[in-house]
Amino acid sequence: MTASFKKVGTDFMTDDLTPSPSSDATAATFATRAIHVGQQPDPTTGAVIPPIYLTSTFQQDEVGNLRAGYEYSRCGNPTRDSLSSVLADLEHGEHAFIYPSGLAAIDNVLRIVLHPGDTIVSGVDVYGGTHRLIDQVWAAWGIHHVTVDTTDLDATRTILENTHPKLVWIETPSNPLLNITDLTAIAELTHAAGALLAIDNTFATPALQRPIEFGTDIVVHSTTKYLSGHSDIIGGAVVLADDSLLEPFAFVQNAAGSVGAPFDSWLSRRSVKTLTVRVERHSANAQLVAEALVGHPAVAQVLYPGLPDHPGHRIAQRQMSAFGGVVSLVLRGPESTAKTFSESTELFTLAESLGGVESLIEYPYGMTHAATADTDLAVPKTLVRLSVGIESVDDILADLTQALERAQR
Numbered sequence: 183m184t185a186s187f188k189k190v191g192t193d194f195m196t197d198d199l200t201p202s203p204s205s206d207a208t209a210a211t212f213a214t215r216a217i218h219v220g221q222q223p224d225p226t227t228g229a230v231i232p233p234i235y236l237t238s239t240f241q242q243d244e245v246g247n248l249r250a251g252y253e254y255s256r257c258g259n260p261t262r263d264s265l266s267s268v269l270a271d272l273e274h275g276e277h278a279f280i281y282p283s284g285l286a287a288i289d290n291v292l293r294i295v296l297h298p299g300d301t302i303v304s305g306v307d308v309y310g311g312t313h314r315l316i317d318q319v320w321a322a323w324g325i326h327h328v329t330v331d332t333t334d335l336d337a338t339r340t341i342l343e344n345t346h347p348k349l350v351w352i353e354t355p356s357n358p359l360l361n362i363t364d365l366t367a368i369a370e371l372t373h374a375a376g377a378l379l380a381i382d383n384t385f386a387t388p389a390l391q392r393p394i395e396f397g398t399d400i401v402v403h404s405t406t407k408y409l410s411g412h413s414d415i416i417g418g419a420v421v422l423a424d425d426s427l428l429e430p431f432a433f434v435q436n437a438a439g440s441v442g443a444p445f446d447s448w449l450s451r452r453s454v455k456t457l458t459v460r461v462e463r464h465s466a467n468a469q470l471v472a473e474a475l476v477g478h479p480a481v482a483q484v485l486y487p488g489l490p491d492h493p494g495h496r497i498a499q500r501q502m503s504a505f506g507g508v509v510s511l512v513l514r515g516p517e518s519t520a521k522t523f524s525e526s527t528e529l530f531t532l533a534e535s536l537g538g539v540e541s542l543i544e545y546p547y548g549m550t551h552a553a554t555a556d557t558d559l560a561v562p563k564t565l566v567r568l569s570v571g572i573e574s575v576d577d578i579l580a581d582l583t584q585a586l587e588r589a590q591r
């Protein structure tokens with residue numbers, strides 16, 4: 183099992199620069215670490231970019247004598263380890279595991295932390311696929327699912343006291359309503375109830391928010407989104423705050439076989455190098471879009487935590503360094519207006535997903551969140567979600583404006 187723990191080429195930076203949580207040095211060195219951790223030039227050839235280890239197995243010099251701790255790529259692969267080492271470092275975790283999708287990562291957390299008869303409490307507006315996985319897959323294995331609005335701390339405390347969960351699962355900012363949960367407060371409540379706290383940090387990324395600094399035990403990512411950032415792979419990651427769950431995660435990943443592929447891991451590792459600048463630009467463009475659309479005659483409400491009157495704005499300012507690239511709009515008029523708007527953009531592509539350099543638009547009620555459409559957790563039928571890309575903001579605004587005009591006709 184040791185192969186799974188192996189970190190490749192992390193001597194540089196991790197020893198010197200792994201800072202204490204919340205220090206200013208942390209933020210100052212983030213961009214440097216995003217580029218260098220796990221990225222030593224290849225010792226054999228000097229190639230500045232390490233090769234992609236497209237191999238299923240590794241030669242052994244004697245039986246059981248492994249060259250660098252690697253024996254078989256399900257147990258461990260250097261390219262996958264390069265990605266896991268940088269994600270663990272950037273999130274200030276102890277270790278990270280890489281999966282073939284965000285949902286595979288989430289599934290591994292559920293199967294490791296929960297046992298038949300246990301309860302999970304999740305936020306009311308977590309990703310629709312997360313909700314479906316808990317409700318429709320894990321329910322059959324005796325997992326009880328309770329939801330609560332985690333922006334309401336009193337309600338959350340009551341639920342936790344009454345249901346004694348093993349795991350609390352939230353997103354902040356949430357998808358697609360961009361609600362903000364107080365990370366410090368939710369960690370305190372969760373631990374007081376004897377549970378573990380898992381945060382899906384896909385929307386913020388460690389560039390903007392590092393939940394482990396606020397007491398989170400498990401951080402989850404769909405690396406499909408901002409971490410990879412170019413809409414070209416599906417992937418997931420789990421980052422553990424400490425080593426208490428290291429053994430079960432390593433064991434289950436190897437035993438159940440849910441591993442990220444080397445090529446996908448390589449693309450993601452490469453993309454993380456530009457995470458800092460991409461997320462800065464995504465956030466700047468999204469802030470301008472949100473401000474420009476407040477008061478637009480076709481728009482009833484702009485949901486964006488960077489707006490001063492967003493109910494979670496002050497908390498977001500405390501726990502995030504910027505507010506991310508997703509903006510949701512509640513449109514005036516019937517649901518057909520929201521649909522027409524989503525179908526009328528020219529620069530924005532109508533597609534699920536988010537976090538890529540190109541702008542995407544989608545209609546959550548009928549697309550990403552269709553799994554909750556018939557439940558009391560359904561998102562509004564007049565809601566449209568924008569993943570604001572890093573194109574010129576003038577082009578972005580012009581496209582949204584013309585599409586809103588078409589939708590209003």
Ligand SMILES: *Cc1c(COP(=O)(O)O)cnc(C)c1O
Nearest residue numbers: 283284285309357384404406417
């Ligand atoms: C996309 C997404 C997921 C699921 O990840 P996949 O890579 O599509 O499996 C989970 N959580 C959030 C917040 C997401 O946006």
